[in-house]
Amino acid sequence: MKGGRENKEAKARVRFNILDGIIILVVLLCIAGIVFRYTLMDRLGFAQELADFRVTYRIEGVSYTLPGFLGEGDKLYFDDGTEAGELLGVAEFSTYTKQSAGNETLLVRPAARYVTDSSGRPVYATFPEYTLVDAEGAFVCRGAYSSDGYFLLGGKLYLAPGQRITLYTDTVTLHMTITGISPAG
Structure with missing residues (x-):
C-alpha cells in the first residue's frame, strides 16, 4: 500500500531536464x-525614410469609358486592401499626344495594335473611336x-518599370x- 502511494507521488512530480531548458532558451x-527587428532597428535609424514618388503606367485595350470612372485623388489599392497610391488626375477622351497634353495625367487615345496584312507585312491599326482605348x-x-537600388512601394513591395x-x-x-x-515634386 505504501509503495503504490509513493509511485503516484513520483509520477505527479515534474522533472526539469536540459532539453526543456534548451527549448525555453530558443523560444x-x-x-x-522579433523585438529587436521591429523596435530597436527603428530607434537606431535603420528604418527607411519613405518619400513621395510619381509612378507612371500604361493601360492597353480598355473601354473608352474608363476616364468616366476615374477621378483625381482616387485611391488605388492592391487586391489585399493595401493602399498603393493616389491618382494625379484624369483627362477626357482625346487624341492627345504626350507632347500636347500639358499637365493632364491620364492620356487616352484609340487603342492601336500591329497586325499583319495579306503579304505578311506589319500594319499599324487603330480601333475605331469610342471602342477600345489605350491610356x-x-x-x-x-x-x-x-540599399540595392530597388524601389519599394511603402518600403515593402518591389515595383519596377516593365512590371x-x-x-x-x-x-x-x-x-x-x-x-x-521618379521622385514627386
Whole structure:
C-alpha cells in the first residue's frame, strides 16, 4: 500500500531536464529577435525614410469609358486592401499626344495594335473611336529605394518599370504596366 502511494507521488512530480531548458532558451531568443527587428532597428535609424514618388503606367485595350470612372485623388489599392497610391488626375477622351497634353495625367487615345496584312507585312491599326482605348497615367505613392537600388512601394513591395500589376479603385480594376518611377515634386 505504501509503495503504490509513493509511485503516484513520483509520477505527479515534474522533472526539469536540459532539453526543456534548451527549448525555453530558443523560444526566448525568438521573441528577443522579433523585438529587436521591429523596435530597436527603428530607434537606431535603420528604418527607411519613405518619400513621395510619381509612378507612371500604361493601360492597353480598355473601354473608352474608363476616364468616366476615374477621378483625381482616387485611391488605388492592391487586391489585399493595401493602399498603393493616389491618382494625379484624369483627362477626357482625346487624341492627345504626350507632347500636347500639358499637365493632364491620364492620356487616352484609340487603342492601336500591329497586325499583319495579306503579304505578311506589319500594319499599324487603330480601333475605331469610342471602342477600345489605350491610356497612360500617373499616381503618387510613398516609397523608398532599397540599399540595392530597388524601389519599394511603402518600403515593402518591389515595383519596377516593365512590371505588370493590378490595382483597384472603388469603381474599376486596372491592369497596368509600370513605365517609370521618379521622385514627386
